[in-house]
Amino acid sequence: MRKLLFKNLIQRPLTEPRPPADDALLADLAERLATSSRRALGRSLSIREVDAGSCNGCELEIHALANVYYDLERFGLRFVASPRHADVLLVTGPVTKNMREALERTWHATPDPKWVVAVGDCALDGGPFAGSYAVVGGVSAVVPVDLHIRGCPPSPKALLEGLIALVESKSVAGPR
């Protein structure tokens, strides 16, 4: 173990520079969040991930955010274990009928102010699962969505861009 640790001391870090926040997302968010309340949370967000029925592809890329290349926590973004500790719900999947109530309850358990970020094409409108007897549809069919990050699944870079846009627009516009 010592060998490996020493090697890491002299090796340059693998972590990459931060991607720029997506301008279109920023503008969109600034507009939406401007109308919201004024209490500031500072430049950090606690995120609770909720899989509302995804194929687990989105979860793999959300997991990747924590690896040394993307190192999510340096942006003040961190995943928490309980919705009661969260500012943001990161919701994936078409919302299945079997998960609808769990998603609603999680949303209600999250204290205000809160944001919902829908992740992946399924989370927009159900994606390829739209129209199934077992699927409600996109996340916005169940809880209000503030930001949607597209992709099947979105790459960690796209996720990071979206989340950074959320942090920045929030500190510009003031959170709700």
Place this chain on the structure above:
Amino acid sequence: MSLQSELLESGTPAPQRPWPRAVVTKDAWRRCIRELAAGNATLLGYWSDGEAVHMALIEPEAAEPQPFTPFVVSLPCPDGRYPSVAGAHPPALRLERAIHDLHGLTPVGLPDARPWLDHGRWGRHPLGARQEAPADGLGYTFLPVEGPPMHEIAVGPVHAGIIEPGHFRFTASGETVVRLEQRLGFTHKGTESLMAGATVERAARLAGRVSGDSTVAYALAFAMAVESATGLEAPPRAVWLRAVMAELERLANHLGDIGAICNDAAFALLHAHCGALRERVLRAAAVSFGHRLMMDRVVPGGVACDLDDGGAAAISSLIADMRRHFPELVELYENTTSLQDRTVTTGTLDPGLARRYGAGGYVGRATGRTFDARRWPGYPPYPELAFEVPVRSEGDVDARVWIRIHEVYQSLALLEQCLARLPRGRVLSGKIVAGPGEGVSLVEGFRGDILAWVRVAGDGAIARCHLRDPSWFQWPLLEAVVEGNIVADFPLINKSFNCSYSGHDL
């Protein structure tokens, strides 16, 4: 005479490729149940098309070479009833409950009649004679527990980590788990109903989204089943490229799992290093095939994109990188006693149980089963490649980690062979999918063997499709191995199984 030839001779042959299928009588069905219960056959898959129930069976992994192919027996259920397999053979239990939920066919003698995938949210029997029903949810009675001093811990469906939804009900005596009961079905998306009547292209996209971590394996299983059903043939280069993608997928998942298991034992260093290696695999996949998880790249008739020189170079440098760094991590795993203390003798699976359930993947191979679908029944190009199927007998978390470690090396060797011998030519067959026909396939995903069965209609659309995730036969074993362990070891044991929720829930 083998069980297979007896059963097939007594029944009416049905058109299915490449494994034989026979429509059998109730007596022959009961014979199958007896053979399963006696351990003379292993249940490989169990599904319904609404009119009949079908069982895919293999005779046990006896001495190599395996003399028998898998085969399928079908029992028509004109009155909506059939003799329950689960009554005598528990591995069929959840599958039978699911068949009842979806199709409304009643297994007579089913020992546990609680709904499984149906949570009372979408009407009854959506794939059969659909009945409207109140959608406000069904209550679910967990198995009773008696005797003090016990307490229950309810976990999920929304878990504390970034994982899929499912419910675990623990009954514990102090720190020791007395029983774990799972309740799954939360991610049920009605994939089979969406596939019925879909075009082959749309169905292939759905197949690739049954379990995102196994998207290549699922797309491959589906493509091979469609190709068997319709006589479509993938060009040789495509066959080899499929193996490249499949091994990259296995590599990425095994690295993710090894790291995550260590992380659940609070050893973050290995998690960080394995995470970096996994990221490099995904980046190489993106360079080579245009998508980090290689979704929608394997299609019936071949593959959707070719590998250029830049892509091949990216994979070669990945292999070199892995060969340099991975052994250091293995050494670290092996020499960290505090980590070994958590993984060795934790969550030990009984070999008899693994055999009975036909547990695939690292769950089976860490417990003495030699089954690997790439080796047997085998599919191209694997019979032409040199690789070993690592097997251990301990059956604990440590053994499941070691199987993954060995398989990482095997996958690297397979990738090297594939790149060196990649044939030239086109990658997609020009032939149009035409039916009718029935095909079945078995593909080794990173988690275990995935079974795909497909019936293609005369117009080339998918009439029915069933995809069986390896998790169906692994989830129940997780319940068994947790017993007697402490609650704090559950995350570790669970991660060492890493069953798919979405793949199971469909």
